[in-house]
Amino acid sequence: GAGVSQTPSNKVTEKGKYVELRCDPISGHTALYWYRQSLGQGPEFLIYFQGTGAADDSGLPNDRFFAVRPEGSVSTLKIQRTERGDSAVYLCASSWDTSTYAEAFFGQGTRLTVV
Amino acid sequence: DQQVKQNSPSLSVQEGRISILNCDYTNSMFDYFLWYKKYPAEGPTFLISISSIKDKNEDGRFTVFLNKSAKHLSLHIVPSQPGDSAVYFCAARMSGNTPLVFGKGTRLSVIA
Numbered sequence: 001g002a003g004v005s006q007t008p009s010n011k012v013t014e015k016g017k018y019v020e021l022r023c024d025p026i027s028g029h030t031a032l033y034w035y036r037q038s039l040g041q042g043p044e045f046l047i048y049f050q051g052t053g054a055a056d057d058s059g060l061p062n063d064r065f066f067a068v069r070p071e072g073s074v075s076t077l078k079i080q081r082t083e084r085g086d087s088a089v090y091l092c093a094s095s096w097d098t099s100t101y102a103e104a105f106f107g108q109g110t111r112l113t114v115v
Numbered sequence: 116d117q118q119v120k121q122n123s124p125s126l127s128v129q130e131g132r133i134s135i136l137n138c139d140y141t142n143s144m145f146d147y148f149l150w151y152k153k154y155p156a157e158g159p160t161f162l163i164s165i166s167s168i169k170d171k172n173e174d175g176r177f178t179v180f181l182n183k184s185a186k187h188l189s190l191h192i193v194p195s196q197p198g199d200s201a202v203y204f205c206a207a208r209m210s211g212n213t214p215l216v217f218g219k220g221t222r223l224s225v226i227a
Contacts, residue, residue, distance in 0.1 A: 004158070033214060033215075035217075040219065041219055042119075042121075042204050042206075042217030042218050042219045042220050043159065043204070043215075043217045044217070045214040045215070045216070048214055056213075056214065059214070091158055091159070093158075099211075100146055100147050100208065100209075100210050100211055100213075101147060101164070101166070103161050103164075104161070104215060105161070106151075106158030106159045106160070107158050108156065108157050108158045109158055
């Protein structure tokens with residue numbers, strides 16, 4: 001597709017369950033970012049991939065959160081033992097290079113609700 | 116500690132008038148500043164940006180001003196249109212492809 005695609009668009013899960021959120025970046029974009037947006041807040045950085053490797057995972061809140069990008073394209077954000085506080089919109093973005101001025105294109109997000 | 120602050124959660128402007136959205140930052144290492152626009156159920160969309168070596172960047176109805184000494188930037192929209200109604204996020208990054216740091220956003224309502 002032409003833009004960043006995230007699936008599912010909505011996910012409701014029970015507390016304690018495991019979830020996976022998928023991001024398909026724009027073809028050819030080498031950088032991929034995950035952000036989390038809670039109600040009334042701006043997007044908060046979670047993790048950044050350059051190619052297949054995580055260049056910066058300093059935003060992951062704890063070890064229940066993990067992300068992979070095995071072939072340098074699609075990425076999956078994995079959350080173990082979900083908690084109600086994990087409820088948020090999870091946004092993925094990609095950009096075509098590593099320069100300061102590379103524009104980041106965002107997907108529509110996955111709204112995660114933990115009940 | 117919020118490095119990018121948007122102190123006005125909302126702003127209401129009449130159609131045809133100027134909208135001014137403000138943003139303050141604390142990190143003097145920020146090198147690049149961006150404004151994103153977000154409609155409900157959509158991801159943020161890039162609007163306009165400015166490098167730290169400039170003080171003004173204009174694109175059609177949108178102009179961003181940067182005052183480095185005050186660590187302040189603003190987005191001017193003129194004339195405002197009803198379709199501009201959205202949440203506007205200010206964001207900043209340091210040199211290199213470092214993560215964007217976002218403010219909390221300002222909800223702009225343009226009234227016809």
